[in-house]
Amino acid sequence: MKLYYSPGACSVGIHVLLEEVGKPFDLELVALKDQAQNTPEFRAINPKGKVPVLQRDDGSVLTEFTAIAFWLGAKFPEAKLLPADVDAQADAISFVDYITGTVHPNGFTRQFRASRFTPNPADEPKVVEQGKALAAEYLETIDRTWKGGEWVVPQGYSIADAALFFVEYWAVKRVGMPVPARIEAHLKAMLARPAVQRALAASGMAA
Incomplete structure (x- = not known):
């Protein structure tokens, strides 16, 4: 691969x-x-x-x-990156889709590439602020609707955790925004995993 x-x-x-x-x-x-x-x-x-x-x-x-x-x-x-039960699989996939289809583009692409969202450079700071507000709203929604324990879904570590990882990493490490306690704890748990440490090291990203 x-x-x-x-x-x-x-x-x-x-x-x-x-x-x-x-x-x-x-x-x-x-x-x-x-x-x-x-x-x-x-x-x-x-x-x-x-x-x-x-x-x-x-x-x-x-x-x-x-x-x-x-x-x-x-x-x-x-x-064991997907739950065995098809209903739990659907929950995990639904979460991944929320991250990639909503949280990523609306919450963070607006902050990192504001020019994509307005033809007027003078409006870009407003786009960035909107992205920050949306990112905070989305992370609060994730915290409020959390179904799992340490990991996103009750069945344990899954593809959903890897999806949440990249946006929570951006929020804390790149943007420096406050995040809900559950999100902060999840990021710390992810950063402790050897697989995550290897991936970050290979990309030259700070743990």
Whole structure:
């Protein structure tokens, strides 16, 4: 397997899952800050022009965080990244989709790439502030509707935890915003996992 990633991007969540699986994989850097996602070479791999991308051992390519996370959990059941029960699986996938489809773009992309949300540069500070407010709202919602104990779902550590990890990491380590106590405790628990430590070290990210 090969993971196309960029340091600090949401691809770190998939990197964590690959480390948890424990099967051999390679890393291919796609430097978003250098617009590497827009090169013809990368667009030939993923026409969507974004990471993460997982190239499977048969050469086929899988895109979109939720799909990759689900595939890793289903393909390698011994890693126990997906609950065994289909209803619990749906809960985990629903959580991942909330992170990738709502929290990430509306809460954090607004802060990191405000120019995508307005044609007027003078309005970008307002976009950033809106992103901060939405991120806080979303994390409070996660805290209020938390179903699990230490981990997101009651059945234990899963793909949902790797998804939450990248946004809570951004919130605390990159933005410096306050987060609910449960989210803060989850981040600390994630940072203590060897798989997370390996993924961060490989990307040059602070633990």
